Amino acid sequence: MKVFEKASAKINLSLDVLRKREDGYHEVEMVMTMVDLADRIEMQELPRDTIIISSQAGYIPLDEKNLAFQAARLIKDRYDVKRGVYIHLDKRIPVAAGLAGGSTDAAATLRGLNKLWQLGISNDELKLLGQELGSDVPFCVTGGTAIARGRGEKLEMIDSPPQCWVVLAKPPINVSTSEIYGKVSVKEIEKHPNTSQVVQAIREKNFDHLCSHLGNVLEDVTMRLHPEVKQLKEVMVKLGADGALMSGSGPTVFGLVSKESKVARIYNGLRGFCKEVYAVRLLT
Numbered sequence: 001m002k003v004f005e006k007a008s009a010k011i012n013l014s015l016d017v018l019r020k021r022e023d024g025y026h027e028v029e030m031v032m033t034m035v036d037l038a039d040r041i042e043m044q045e046l047p048r049d050t051i052i053i054s055s056q057a058g059y060i061p062l063d064e065k066n067l068a069f070q071a072a073r074l075i076k077d078r079y080d081v082k083r084g085v086y087i088h089l090d091k092r093i094p095v096a097a098g099l100a101g102g103s104t105d106a107a108a109t110l111r112g113l114n115k116l117w118q119l120g121i122s123n124d125e126l127k128l129l130g131q132e133l134g135s136d137v138p139f140c141v142t143g144g145t146a147i148a149r150g151r152g153e154k155l156e157m158i159d160s161p162p163q164c165w166v167v168l169a170k171p172p173i174n175v176s177t178s179e180i181y182g183k184v185s186v187k188e189i190e191k192h193p194n195t196s197q198v199v200q201a202i203r204e205k206n207f208d209h210l211c212s213h214l215g216n217v218l219e220d221v222t223m224r225l226h227p228e229v230k231q232l233k234e235v236m237v238k239l240g241a242d243g244a245l246m247s248g249s250g251p252t253v254f255g256l257v258s259k260e261s262k263v264a265r266i267y268n269g270l271r272g273f274c275k276e277v278y279a280v281r282l283l284t
């Protein structure tokens with residue numbers, strides 16, 4: 001038997017860091033939503049009790065470092081499953097980009113194996129399992145649009161944002177999420193995003209209000225280390241995006257665009273700066 005899952009990328013419409021916690025993580029308040037840029041995951045039953053991962057992407061680990069492998073092992077151990085699985089990852093989400101590529105693969109693997117092995121695990125339980133794999137995994141299990149609190153695992157589902165185009169550009173640099181969080185000094189944050197304004201704009205489907213309240217406190221940290229991310233955001237705005245922001249810990253910058261007629265110009269303009277550019281819709 002085979003199961004297919006789509007594993008979509010997320011963007012952070014706002015990201016605030018409230019404080020550093022005793023356990024080393026940061027207490028956050030984020031508004032997250034999914035975009036129509038996704039990895040495809042195929043899971044197939046194996047006769048042997050083993051987990052095998054393959055991918056067309058040569059640049060991700062295929063061993064126990066892969067988050068899909070970790071998700072499969074977790075579900076096997078927790079539910080004492082003595083069966084094997086072959087998992088193929090058709091990677092389309094850029095890696096280490098701030099788009100939760102690994103987390104969404106892990107979430108899709110949890111969902112898929114629940115079906116493949118007919119385990120009957122509830123959505124809430126899948127989110128709890130996801131939490132053990134990473135802070136963004138519970139959101140990736142459910143998808144939709146949510147306010148994420150705690151270290152990212154406490155979710156409050158909200159309405160979908162007004163539909164629009166999302167142009168994503170990933171500069172060719174590597175950013176480590178833990179390094180970026182490690183460099184955040186909460187006291188020195190100059191401007192916190194106004195989460196409730198972002199949520200209100202979404203509720204009222206007010207696109208302009210949403211664009212003017214996008215905010216991410218990790219931007220300053222990543223942009224200080226990699227000035228090209230700042231330049232990319234400026235280019236995105238100059239080319240005509242209605243709003244622009246770095247997603248997560250970066251380095252991907254996304255632009256929200258309401259008019260389809262502007263998308264090609266922005267896409268082509270960005271292609272002059274980096275190879276990895278995508279124009280997609282929100283997953284509403």
Ligand SMILES: C[C@@](CO)(OP(=O)(O)O)[C@H](O)COP(=O)(O)OP(=O)(O)OC[C@H]1O[C@@H](n2ccc(N)nc2=O)[C@H](O)[C@@H]1O
Nearest residue numbers: 024025026098099100134135136151177178181248249250
């Ligand atoms: C910044 C965000 C925003 O959505 O996304 P990405 O840039 O990774 O896509 C997330 O908070 C990333 O979540 P995720 O990538 O799942 O992080 P984890 O694997 O749990 O943690 C990686 C490391 O980041 C730091 N970390 C993560 C989450 C958090 N709330 N506080 C932290 O300080 C910790 O140092 C941790 O060891």
Ligand SMILES: Nc1ncnc2c1ncn2[C@@H]1O[C@H](COP(=O)(O)OP(=O)(O)O)[C@@H](O)[C@H]1O
Nearest residue numbers: 065066067095096097098099100101102103105
């Ligand atoms: N299935 C996976 N897809 C992508 N990256 C993965 C996966 N499993 C593990 N990784 C590793 O996770 C790290 C972060 O990648 P990713 O999840 O794409 O970044 P981000 O959290 O910034 O969105 C990379 O160093 C990558 O090698």
